[in-house]
Amino acid sequence: MLSSADRQEQFAAAILDAGRPIPIGLWTPPGADRQERFAVYRNNVAVGLIEALRSSYPVVDRLVGGAFFTAMARMHALAHPPRSPVLLDYGGDFPAFVAAFEPASALPYLADVARLEWAWLEAYHAADAVALTIEDIRGIPAEAALHLRLTLHPSVRALAFTHPALTIWRGHQGQNDPAELSIDDDAEHVLVARPEADVATMILSAGELRFLDAITLGGTLTDATEAAVAAQSGIDIGDLLARLFGIGAFAGFSIAAPPIPGESR
Secondary structure, X not given: OOOHHHHHHHHHHHHHOOOOOOOOOOOOOOOOOHHHHHHHHHHHHHHHHHHHHHHHOHHHHHHHOHHHXXXXXXXXXXXXXXXXXXXXXXXXXXXXHHHHOHHHOOOOOHHHHHHHHHHHHHHHOOOOOOOOOHHHHOOOOHHHHOOEEEEEOOOOEEEEEOOOHHHHHHHOOOOOOOOOOOOOOOOEEEEEEOOOOOOEEEEEOHHHHHHHXXXXXXXXXXXXXXXXXXXXXXXXXXXXXXXXXXXXOEEEEEEOOOOOOOOOO
């Protein structure tokens, strides 16, 4: 006799795979067709997952059209069922699926837009934290500031795209049809943050992205500046910091011990 856990696993597998037999032991009213009734369950689950993806990726939906999105999302749902009972967590692997989905290859930027939409959702649902302001660190002595370690806000996501994902995403907001966009292969780097109620986005240069990467890895302000300058000579770190503080990208700071002369950081 199957255990309760085995029965649930069997039921879930049959729901997602029409090639599997209907689980044994299911009750149906007299005269009802078990195959037809179970098919309704299968369809309802698939529709629920498709609509969850459509809600998470509205711009991808607009870019490919409703019928195409439905077909693509259905294939994803069958191949990648939810791993969590929280539907809000479902769909994080959809951008990778889109990137490998051959029928979408004519839209090479589609996966980047999907990555941006998921980052937007992650930022929106990230933990709350009070954003650090420039006033909070203004009194730090210049020597100590060299060893300043900034902590990113929990909502911050910094992404490197090979296509202009943010430009495309911004052009497809609202209910009206977007103006015709000139979509080329220019890469875009993007910061996503939600320090308060609304999610904000900001274009980053290659050097600015390297700056944030260094901060993410626990580097000091000096480390991050050196990484940024190595990627982009002439970068204005003061302007970058003003913009990052303005968007609420940081949530805390600490002062690292200065390195011992002759030792690498």
